[in-house]
Amino acid sequence: MSDYDQTIVSTQPPQPAGEPPKSRNKLLLFGGIGCAVLLCLVLGVVGGMYYYFLGGTDTLTSLTGTESGSPATSEAVVVVTEEPVEPTSEPPTSTPEPTEPPATEEAMAAPEIGPITFAVGATDDFEPIDPSDTFEEGITRIHALFDYRGMSKDYTWERVWYLNGEEVLRNAADWTDPEEGRFDYFLDAGGGPLPAGEWKLEIYVEGELLASGSFTIEAAQAAVTATPVAQTTATPTPSPEPTATPTPKPSGGGVYKLVYTKWDGGQHNMYVADTNGRNEHFLLHRAAGPSWTPDGQMIFFYGEEGIDRQRLDDGREFVFDGISNGIVALVNAASLPGIEEAQLFQGLDWKQGSARWANVSPDGTMVAFDAKPGGDYRIYFLGTADNQQFRYEILGEQADWSPDSQQIVYRSGRDGKTGLWISNRDDTGHRLLTDNGSDSFPAWSPNGRVIAFSREVDGNVDIYLVNVDGSNVRRLTDAPGPDTLPVWTPSGDIIFRSARTGSWGIWKMSGNGANQQEIIPNAGVGPDWSMSRMDVR
Structure with missing residues (x-):
């Protein structure tokens, strides 16, 4: 018997009663009988083929679960009936076998997914390692294991992840595994730590929710502390008291x-x-374009390639696991830590390799940065609160915040006009501030009235001021060599970079351009000036 069990049940009509047969010519009789037999055979074959091939709606298919990797078996019952000839009044000579009603097609066994177990890992036999519903800060991967049955390669399944009630990831794919077994599915952050909070996973098959589960990553300070290469674990240090x-x-x-x-x-x-x-105090290697948080507790910056490996002058090397090039936060900056004590944090979506600087808003809720993942520089925004995300992006670069954190000033060539622009942070209400194509590195004054920036005129780059309505452009520096990258102090002085002496240094002047003096010599500026931005608190 093959994979299909096939039974044909046929009922014959009773023979009608009648007069005794009359004598017939034997040749005709045998010839007639032969034709009748041949006709019956033809009709039987044709009828059988008809019912066999066209009887799909009467096929009952039942799939049963098997071990993973084994083919499922199926049984099929085909019931064929023939219309009886109208009987005579005389009872039949024999009672036919009762016929079974035609079988109806039943749906394929519904897929099932068992409870989800979350764990830090899985064995080769798909057994969970350290299963739990609560995990410690800094974990980089969570495994979700579950048993399943009744699956089919015709099915599409979908995984939806939520963090603190908000959807953060959704993936759908065709099912390619066996019909029954155990599945090991995991979530990671590209090698970095997963954000703290309440996580939930929902699994759908053919659009129907079949399983869900949740776990918590404890909401502690998600910082990575450097450890010597020879060590295997990192010990976080407490965050300092606010200053x-x-x-x-x-x-x-x-x-x-x-x-x-x-x-x-x-x-x-x-x-x-x-x-x-x-x-002067050294903090980190391979760190560009830094910015303070308003309380001075953290510094956001762009981590260059290799930021995760810091080497001291004595040859010792410290590794920050999970940190890579992109936007990074030094979370214990207030204590001015050395490399040995530094704590770094990098969010799940901060790993933007083409970024160059970071700029924290005055209210401390957002971080602006520019990057060009698609070819042109655009300004993006991160939230400083746990798992806070902003979907704004603005065509432009080199942004700075208004004092109320509601607007930004930036360099852009949008609408076919290159210069400085001002927009609301959601990119509404944009307006052209200056139309000189060399204008760059704008910095909004603490009182909100003027914007400092650099402009090239006759081959020399100097620092200028402009009112926020675009009026009264005036020049503040006029020295040989470039003066650029201005930043305001809270009291209204301007710190800037200058190479007027023949080498780059950091200079200071009053808000009106008076009292220009070098405060830090030999402070080199790289090929991309944007990465040498500064910040004051």
Whole structure:
């Protein structure tokens, strides 16, 4: 018997009663009988083929689960009946076997997915390793294991992930595995730590929700602490207590903290110093375009290739697991840690390799950066709160925030006009501020009234001011060599980069251009000036 069990049940009509047969010519009789037999055979074959091939609607197919990798068996019952000839009044000579009603087609056995087990790993036999519904901070991969049956390669299945109630990932694919077995499915963040919060997984088959499960990644400070290469685990250090933010002085002056970089010919290295040039402190290698949070607790920056491996002068090397080139946060910046104590964090969607700098909004809720994943530079936004996301993107580069964090000023060639533009942060209400194609690196003043920027005139780059309505453009510097990358202090002074002495240094002047003086010499600027942006708090 093959994979199909096939039974043909046929009922014959009763023979009618009648007069005794009359004598017939034997040759005719035998000839007639022969023709009748031949006709019956033909009709039987044709009828059988008809019912066999056209009887699909009367086929009952039942699929039963088998071990993974084994073919499922199926049984089919085909019932064929013939219309009886109208009987006579005389009872039949024999009672026919009762016929079974035609079988109806039943649906394929419904797919089933069992409970989901979450774990940190799985064995070669798909047994969970350290299963739990709560995981520690810094975990980089979660395995979701479940048993299943009744699946088919005709099915499409879909996985939907939620974080704190918001959908963050959705994938659909054709089912390619056996009909029954155990499945190991995992979620990771490209090698980085998964965000803390409440995670939920929903599994759909053919659009129907068949299973769901959830787990929690404990919401602690998700920082990565460097460890020597020889060690295998990292020990996080407590976040420092908040420190007071200096009160701005309206007429200039005061001493603040400046975060900046120095180009050494191959990479940017990040430092902090006072705005009078004193107390310089090295922080990290391969860190560009830094920006303080308003409370001074963190520094956001662009991590260059190799940011995860930091080497000290004595040859010791420290590795930050899960950190790669893209936007990174130094979460314990207030303590000005050395490499050994530094704590770095990188969100799931921060790994943008073509970024160049970071700029934290004055209210501390968003981080702007520019990148060109598709060819042209665009400005993107990250949220500083856990798992906060913004879908805005603006055609342009080199952005700075308005004091109220609601607008940005930036360089762009949008609408066929290259210059400085101002937009709301969701890209509404954009307007052209200046129309000089060389205008770049705008910086919005703390009082919100003017914007400093650099402009090239007659081959020399200098720093200018413009009112926020586009009026009263005036020049602040006029020295040989480029003056660029201005940034405001809270009190209204301007810190900028200059190569007027023949080498790059960091300079300071009043908001009106007076009292220009070098505060940090030998502060190199790389080929892409955007990566040498600075920030003051």
